[in-house]
Amino acid sequence: DGGITQSPKYLFRKEGQNVTLSCEQNLNHDAMYWYRQDPGQGLRLIYYSQIVNDFQKGDIAEGYSVSREKKESFPLTVTSAQKNPTAFYLCASSIPGVADTQYFGPGTRLTVL
């Protein structure tokens, strides 16, 4: 079955530690996205990538980093510079183009202890 997988589903991190969230897709989509979801704030774009080896900052990129070495994978690293990292993180992918539908993974809930 084609789809987007995110792992792990739940992640706990101590303050000051970096942590990497995985996102893999087998939809053959060129574009991939990372969103952060907080209660009452909807989804906010962290980073996106339209093609392998290229990515752009979204609205809230500070304290995060990404890489796009393979078409299928778009890992997100939450660094210690992110002051309030506890949130639900969603990965999405699409065929790049204006208003192409984004398909979402199941999400990773990150909690900082």
Added chain:
Amino acid sequence: AQSVTQPDIHITVSEGASLELRCNYSYGATPYLFWYVQSPGQGLQLLLKYFSGDTLVQGIKGFEAEFKRSQSSFNLRKPSVHWSDAAEYFCAVVLGNTGNQFYFGTGTSLTVIP
């Protein structure tokens, strides 16, 4: 500036009743419009989308939405709600001049009472 607004944070309806979730956008031209649904702890699933043409759009799970240019609205409707429709609903827009960047509303949480 807020591109998309969902005025209702939370709505409660009885099972079998009709439902309308509101979405308004602020943009000079017609944006591309989407409705997504999210079950607790899950990702988002596309319900329907509007790009152009017929302003009444049919989606999955018996949902429909109507684009009204004069009101800058794209409200989601369902004639008879089922208990399984309880979820968070997000309206999203893509502005014509920003490629494929989605702007999401803050969501409306739907509770269905038996």
